[in-house]
Amino acid sequence: MNETILHMLRDAPGGFVSGEAMCQACGVSRTSIWKHIKDMQDAGYNIEAVRNKGYRLVDAPDLVTAAEIREGLSTTLLGQSIVYRETIDSTNSLAQQLALGGAPEGTLVIADEQTSGRGRRGRQWFSPPHSGIWMSLILRPELPLAHAAQITLVAAVALNQALSRATGVQAGIKWPNDILFNGKKCCGILTEMHAEFDQIHHLVVGIGINVNVAQDEFPAELEGIATSLQAIRGERIPRAQVVRTVLEEFEPLYRQYVLNGGFGTLRDAWKANNITLGRHIVAHTARGDIEGLALDIDEFGVLLLEKADGEREKIYSADITV
Ligand code: BTN
Numbered sequence: 127m128n129e130t131i132l133h134m135l136r137d138a139p140g141g142f143v144s145g146e147a148m149c150q151a152c153g154v155s156r157t158s159i160w161k162h163i164k165d166m167q168d169a170g171y172n173i174e175a176v177r178n179k180g181y182r183l184v185d186a187p188d189l190v191t192a193a194e195i196r197e198g199l200s201t202t203l204l205g206q207s208i209v210y211r212e213t214i215d216s217t218n219s220l221a222q223q224l225a226l227g228g229a230p231e232g233t234l235v236i237a238d239e240q241t242s243g244r245g246r247r248g249r250q251w252f253s254p255p256h257s258g259i260w261m262s263l264i265l266r267p268e269l270p271l272a273h274a275a276q277i278t279l280v281a282a283v284a285l286n287q288a289l290s291r292a293t294g295v296q297a298g299i300k301w302p303n304d305i306l307f308n309g310k311k312c313c314g315i316l317t318e319m320h321a322e323f324d325q326i327h328h329l330v331v332g333i334g335i336n337v338n339v340a341q342d343e344f345p346a347e348l349e350g351i352a353t354s355l356q357a358i359r360g361e362r363i364p365r366a367q368v369v370r371t372v373l374e375e376f377e378p379l380y381r382q383y384v385l386n387g388g389f390g391t392l393r394d395a396w397k398a399n400n401i402t403l404g405r406h407i408v409a410h411t412a413r414g415d416i417e418g419l420a421l422d423i424d425e426f427g428v429l430l431l432e433k434a435d436g437e438r439e440k441i442y443s444a445d446i447t448v
Contacts, residue, residue, distance in 0.1 A: 270324055289355070
């Protein structure tokens with residue numbers, strides 16, 4: 127019901143919505159409407175109540191609740207079901223549980239704060255309250271297992287395009303899936319999978335975006351390597367709008383990935399958003415460090431390196447330094 131009320135307040139032509147109109151729209155009593163308004167005020171919404179006029183939304187807090195994200199969301203799959211938590215250990219963990227319990231494809235799990243946010247390779251992901259986007263999507267693509275890891279590359283393209291469209295920040299993808307601005311990381315992606323034999327049961331694509339984290343708020347070990355959209359733009363960025371844009375950019379790319387059986391047709395889009403190719407890089411692989419010029423990625427998302435001796439190496443999985 128809060129969603130209906132919020133929508134009416136946002137849409138009101140003269141600013142005010144009568145209590146009566148809300149009662150009719152929600153099918154509840156005046157007292158119930160008043161209680162909901164009170165709940166919203168407690169959550170930080172500045173709602174003015176004027177006798178004989180009704181209620182007016184003066185100001186809204188920067189929240190990533192389901193109601194805020196749904197406001198104007200134009201997707202038909204991603205985010206049709208939204209699970210919001212104020213605090214959670216990890217949205218990826220909750221998404222995994224929900225997926226095993228049958229949550230529909232496209233379900234978005236999002237939290238204001240994570241207490242044990244996870245990064246790649248067992249690292250922690252700094253996820254303080256009120257300042258980031260910590261979200262996970264449940265996907266159920268009917269694709270062979272070999273294509274599963276490529277979803278991360280697809281998500282990276284969506285994320286980079288979304289940052290540009292929603293905030294004007296022109297960042298770039300560091301292979302395979304970090305989003306960097308001026309050499310510092312502002313977003314990361316952690317894909318986890320549940321599969322059997324050659325069948326993907328579900329994927330959980332976890333996305334972390336440092337939105338309004340002040341540069342000096344990062345822990346010491348991240349200070350020189352992490353950044354946020356606020357630090358880049360020099361102003362606070364409303365988070366719900368960024369979430370919507372991520373979902374809207376991701377949806378058509380995801381459909382293409384499923385329809386065309388993998389990453390192949392999205393390779394050009396990845397290249398257009400990357401900051402890796404054409405640079406001298408070091409790939410930290412399980413076989414040790416491999417240095418060379420990043421030449422290309424193939425239709426499976428594998429990185430091709432040319433070493434100083436002219437020999438070419440395929441990099442399937444690595445952390446890279448650009
Ligand atoms: C990385 O770059 O190491 C990946 C970071 C992924 C962080 C996100 S935040 C939302 C989701 N939940 C998690 O615990 N991790 C991912």
